[in-house]
Amino acid sequence: MTDKRIDEATGVETVGHEWDGIEELNNPLPRWWVLTFYVCIFWALVYSVAYPAWPMISSATQGMLGWTSRGQLAAEMEAQEKERAASVAALANMPIEQLPGNPELMRAAVAGGRAAFKVNCVQCHGSGAAGGKGYPNLNDDDWLWGGDLKAIETTLIHGIRQPGDDQTRFSQMPSFGRDGILTGGQISAVASHVLALSGKGKDSAAGAQLFQENCAVCHGPDGKGMREFGAPNLTDAIWLYGGARKDVIASVTNAHAGVMPAWGTRLDPVTIKMLAAYVHSLGGGEDFTEQAAAPAAPATPAEQTNEQP
Amino acid sequence: MNNPDRITVPGSHVPGPEKLYEKRKAVYPQKIDGPFRRFKWFVMFVTLTIYYGTPWLRWDRGPYAPDQAVLVDLAHRRFYMFGIEIWPHEFYFVAGLLIMAGIGLFLVTSAVGRAWCGYSCPQTVWTDVFQHVDRFIDGDRNAQARLAKAPWGPAKIFKRTLKYSIYLAISFWTGGAWIMYFADAPTLTHDFWTGQAAPIAYATVAVLTATTFLLGGFAREQVCIYMCPWPRIQTAMLDEKSLIVTYKDWRGEKRGSLKKAEKNPGEFGDCIDCNQCVAVCPTGYDIRNGPDIACITCGLCIDACDRVMREVGRPRGLIDYATLEDNTREAAGETPRPVWKTILHLRTLIYLGVWGMLGLGLLFALGTRNHTDITIAQDRNPPFMLMSDGSVRNAYTLKLRNMESRPRKMEVAIEGLPGAVMWSEDMPREAAARKIVREVPADEIDTMRAYVVMPDGARSQKFTFTLRSLDEAGESDSGVTNFEAPGAEE
Numbered sequence A: 001m002t003d004k005r006i007d008e009a010t011g012v013e014t015v016g017h018e019w020d021g022i023e024e025l026n027n028p029l030p031r032w033w034v035l036t037f038y039v040c041i042f043w044a045l046v047y048s049v050a051y052p053a054w055p056m057i058s059s060a061t062q063g064m065l066g067w068t069s070r071g072q073l074a075a076e077m078e079a080q081e082k083e084r085a086a087s088v089a090a091l092a093n094m095p096i097e098q099l100p101g102n103p104e105l106m107r108a109a110v111a112g113g114r115a116a117f118k119v120n121c122v123q124c125h126g127s128g129a130a131g132g133k134g135y136p137n138l139n140d141d142d143w144l145w146g147g148d149l150k151a152i153e154t155t156l157i158h159g160i161r162q163p164g165d166d167q168t169r170f171s172q173m174p175s176f177g178r179d180g181i182l183t184g185g186q187i188s189a190v191a192s193h194v195l196a197l198s199g200k201g202k203d204s205a206a207g208a209q210l211f212q213e214n215c216a217v218c219h220g221p222d223g224k225g226m227r228e229f230g231a232p233n234l235t236d237a238i239w240l241y242g243g244a245r246k247d248v249i250a251s252v253t254n255a256h257a258g259v260m261p262a263w264g265t266r267l268d269p270v271t272i273k274m275l276a277a278y279v280h281s282l283g284g285g286e287d288f289t290e291q292a293a294a295p296a297a298p299a300t301p302a303e304q305t306n307e308q309p
Numbered sequence B: 001m002n003n004p005d006r007i008t009v010p011g012s013h014v015p016g017p018e019k020l021y022e023k024r025k026a027v028y029p030q031k032i033d034g035p036f037r038r039f040k041w042f043v044m045f046v047t048l049t050i051y052y053g054t055p056w057l058r059w060d061r062g063p064y065a066p067d068q069a070v071l072v073d074l075a076h077r078r079f080y081m082f083g084i085e086i087w088p089h090e091f092y093f094v095a096g097l098l099i100m101a102g103i104g105l106f107l108v109t110s111a112v113g114r115a116w117c118g119y120s121c122p123q124t125v126w127t128d129v130f131q132h133v134d135r136f137i138d139g140d141r142n143a144q145a146r147l148a149k150a151p152w153g154p155a156k157i158f159k160r161t162l163k164y165s166i167y168l169a170i171s172f173w174t175g176g177a178w179i180m181y182f183a184d185a186p187t188l189t190h191d192f193w194t195g196q197a198a199p200i201a202y203a204t205v206a207v208l209t210a211t212t213f214l215l216g217g218f219a220r221e222q223v224c225i226y227m228c229p230w231p232r233i234q235t236a237m238l239d240e241k242s243l244i245v246t247y248k249d250w251r252g253e254k255r256g257s258l259k260k261a262e263k264n265p266g267e268f269g270d271c272i273d274c275n276q277c278v279a280v281c282p283t284g285y286d287i288r289n290g291p292d293i294a295c296i297t298c299g300l301c302i303d304a305c306d307r308v309m310r311e312v313g314r315p316r317g318l319i320d321y322a323t324l325e326d327n328t329r330e331a332a333g334e335t336p337r338p339v340w341k342t343i344l345h346l347r348t349l350i351y352l353g354v355w356g357m358l359g360l361g362l363l364f365a366l367g368t369r370n371h372t373d374i375t376i377a378q379d380r381n382p383p384f385m386l387m388s389d390g391s392v393r394n395a396y397t398l399k400l401r402n403m404e405s406r407p408r409k410m411e412v413a414i415e416g417l418p419g420a421v422m423w424s425e426d427m428p429r430e431a432a433a434r435k436i437v438r439e440v441p442a443d444e445i446d447t448m449r450a451y452v453v454m455p456d457g458a459r460s461q462k463f464t465f466t467l468r469s470l471d472e473a474g475e476s477d478s479g480v481t482n483f484e485a486p487g488a489e490e
């Protein structure tokens, strides 16, 4: 409805619209406001010419400045890489056992390792590296294959049970029950002995005897395990596959065998060093002092369970 | 002022005069001397000296901290003020100071009206500076007006160039002084002129130069009248008991020139309509129209009118600082109350009380604050760790703050948690103990991983970490946290 007229009270022309008796006066906008508006329009034009803006069929217009968010990300990544170049180079050239002598580099490595762990390792070992049944807890002080930096690095590079890698960590425990080596009663007796080794339950002479005959080769006569074979210590409080009687019986009957990728084929050596440093820093890392535990000889007949990185 | 008030009588509908913006009426305040002007000079001198000078004061804090007396060190998140050093977690001191500044403004307003506006507001001070530059280059009021109207010629161009250059120099100096608060002043000055200062320093100086140049050189009283929210807030805080600059209309009206007054004795008041009060006003306001936000209560019109009154042999104080209440009282022939009574009324005392309590509270907090501080973050993933010997380990990240500007030996200890020992990532586990002594670097937060281990069969419980400085101060701080342990095992 266009019914322009002069409003009596104010002496201003109305725009001619009316809603339920409410009319709008034709007061012009302040000039600065209009100017700002024009400037905004101009700015929008300049912007859409300078930057990617208009959607086309398969992509958007390029923009005269050639800027893209992807390009910006690439530039930022590159800048980051440059910043890290020095410590990366230093890490690449340094045997890992010398890392503790350089606290600053160690810190950088741990930080880098923390990030790499979140990408590559949490799937099995959990975000807090606490593992789970069959997946070693990396925070504790129990290490199947050694817990100093060098041993951890070796485990990371060669993995566990990786075919085609002759340095891979490899342990093998016979399936005493499934393969008919021991009878059910014998397994039960061995289990009692194993539990008794860590102070749980009653021992039996028969169990001890069977243990010495069948298990001591790998786990040692006192059950303390052997790192060369990745044979776990049976006298401590940590059980990779559970420490209840039924768990132990299951392990002796069927044997367990975990696997871990050989990260040496997937990650660069620096990232692996960083991961080793991070895992080592979680609280259970061992000192690299005497001699590095020699890399495990590939596959020896073994007994009980598992693997560890 | 010609207010484009478009409400007109019905029937007289003239299509609206579309005047959207009233052109600024140039203000050329006249030179004046008098007690208030001298006080203004004094305040200007003091405030500018503080502003330009403070960053150059030195304060020896030893080798580990900057030796600038007042420094806002954003990069290291420290705030130095003479003997006081504020850390980010103590920001409540700064917040407290800001609140005190706010209440201080209320206090001043309730006691002496808009004294802040008239004397110490930066806008007022710098406008004053620029107006003196105007007088110095262009001459006093009339000369300034004449020059403004004069056609452009070599003389005017020269004067304008010179004047704006001086404006610019002052503005630049003002902007430059600001950044000195954020870095070591001598070093920054050197870096600034050799092109090595941070880009943000140049940007800040550029922005502050521009704003000083525009706001002090050109916008001037318009900032007070149109842009600043404070006059609006302040007028809401004023009442008839507040001290303001008042024209005593009962004494001045009806105005008339000396001649007219001589001819018709008894018919005219004391105001001789000489317009001196308007001429000297930095905002161009005519105080005889009554209180208005355009009046910043600088008192210059009082100086002007007092001089006129002296010259014509009449008592001073036709325009004066007075409360509206006293003005009415005086008009009715009573004696006005003494000024201290106006100043010390209830509202002022309440503000003073709140302000003082805040100040004392802050001082107390400052005096008793600890220069050591411990914060504890417990590892939650995993919450506890079973070790091979059956013991239970928890891990904590401790932040040990040493807020002194010297390295200090500090002892971290476990309190409670019988049987527990701890070690940290940079010591062998065999050395685990209930106390660990560390050297915390000067003025820094030392992050320490604490592995606390309890023998087999531990139960979840609360315990305390304490941090104690092993020096004569023996300061300490502590925090309670949890030790987690597995529940009953199968």
Ligand code: SF4
Residues within 6 Å of the ligand: B245, B277, B280, B281, B282, B283, B284, B285, B286, B287, B294, B295, B296, B297, B298, B299, B300, B301, B302
């Ligand atoms: S009216 Fe008087 S007190 Fe108010 S701003 Fe002007 S000169 Fe100052």
Ligand code: SF4
Residues within 6 Å of the ligand: B252, B270, B271, B272, B273, B274, B275, B276, B277, B278, B288, B304, B305, B306, B308, B318, B319
């Ligand atoms: S200076 Fe005093 S006498 Fe002169 S116009 Fe102002 S109020 Fe009146």
